[in-house]
Amino acid sequence: xxxxxxxxxxxxxxxxxxDEMGLEIFLESGYGTIAGAVICLVLICIKAFYNQPxxxxxSVYCFIFCGQNMYKWLHQKEKLALFSxxxxxxxxxxxxxxxxxxxx
Numbered sequence: 001x002x003x004x005x006x007x008x009x010x011x012x013x014x015x016x017x018x019d020e021m022g023l024e025i026f027l028e029s030g031y032g033t034i035a036g037a038v039i040c041l042v043l044i045c046i047k048a049f050y051n052q053p054x055x056x057x058x059s060v061y062c063f064i065f066c067g068q069n070m071y072k073w074l075h076q077k078e079k080l081a082l083f084s085x086x087x088x089x090x091x092x093x094x095x096x097x098x099x100x101x102x103x104x
Contacts, residue, residue, distance in 0.1 A: 028071075036064035055099035062092035 040061045047054045069085030072078060 030068075033064055033068050036061065040064075053099055053102045055095045055102065059092045059095040059099060062088050062095060066092055 040057050043057045044054050047057060066085050066088035069081045069088060073081035073085055
């Protein structure tokens with residue numbers, strides 16, 4: 001395939017369609033999120049059964065989303081991923097502070 005054909009093919013592609021690298025990054029970051037969600041769900045059930053505060057587990061879950069978005073930003077330099085990562089990180093810090101205040 002020559003350069004002109006390749007350029008036309010790329011230009012015809014939909015702008016909202018992920019390329020191969022974007023799809024690979026999305027899948028890689030998704031595996032950790034799924035595993036973290038399962039572990040957090042188990043911990044939330046255990047802590048709720050023993051009537052303990054669960055903000056620490058929610059904080060970990062938010063840090064997982066923060067890490068996922070920062071991973072996407074690191075590899076794709078998308079501003080939305082950076083913004084989402086910062087927001088998830090701030091929410092996680094807030095939940096951790098709430099947890100510390102409840103156990104103190």
